[in-house]
Amino acid sequence: MAHPILVLCLLAFSCILATAFESSPLQDFCVADTSTNAVHVNGLPCLDSKLTNANNFYFSGLHIAGNTSSSVGSKVSPVAIAQIPGLNTLGISLARIDYAPRGVVPPHTHPRASEILTVLKGKLYVGFVTSIPESRLISKVLQKGDVFVFPIGLPHFQQNVGNGNAASLSALTSQNPGVIIIANAVFGSHPPIAEDVLSKSFQLDKSVVSRLQTQF
Known part of the structure; x- marks a missing residue:
């Protein structure tokens, strides 16, 4: 019995690993349809593939x-x-x-x-x-x-x-990819992080924190 149980456990573990990663695409491509207000789930909605052309895959000026x-x-x-x-x-x-x-x-x-x-x-x-x-x-x-x-x-x-x-x-x-510029995020958030939090976190005088928040 030990061997079949071990096999089943390994299969179950492999299934868990498989579901932890993004699956392969279900179509050749999914050109973003920026004209729609549809809900975005891990990307933008797909444009009808019949409406795509080379410009959807092209950029000039780098x-x-x-x-x-x-x-x-x-x-x-x-x-x-x-x-x-x-x-x-x-x-x-x-x-x-x-x-x-x-x-x-x-x-x-x-x-x-x-x-x-x-x-x-x-x-x-x-x-x-x-x-x-x-x-x-x-x-x-x-x-x-x-x-x-x-x-x-x-x-x-x-x-x-x-x-x-x-x-x-x-x-x-x-x-x-997203980008979080650390100084901007910490000192330039909207609404601002409380001065007391930043003062204690960075060991700065509140006047310095206030100036940095104004700057960022």
Whole structure:
């Protein structure tokens, strides 16, 4: 009896594992129908496949450098579902990032995607921080052609440490990876987080917290 019971247990366990992951697509593609107000469940509703064309799977302009005159000195140019409706349900997206000298992409997370970054131009200092209890910084200086991976959900950043402008290309494992810029989320939420909470959490005077909340 022991052997059949073991087999049944293994089968049950494999079924549990199977249901824990996203299933394979049931059709060739699901071009996003942005004209409808239907409820969104893990993506946008599908456009009738007979109405699709090459433009639903196409984007032009990623060779154009972004404007880096922002306060942080960088510009992210996404190529996600909003730019290519055909990415709907496919689980991939891209982003070009341009950096002014000393420009940064502030510490942030992608709640739904891992990211693999390739340096197109310049020199970047990049890194991510592991989860508690280590909270360890893993970082490296990258040159043109170098590649670095940021695991899903972990805070990470990039900074241009070269003499001129820099650029990179990121691929992400989600059609809609999401982004949480940590400083903006903490100090710029609506409504704001109570000053007392932030003051105790960051060991800052309330006047400093108030100023940061105004800034963000």
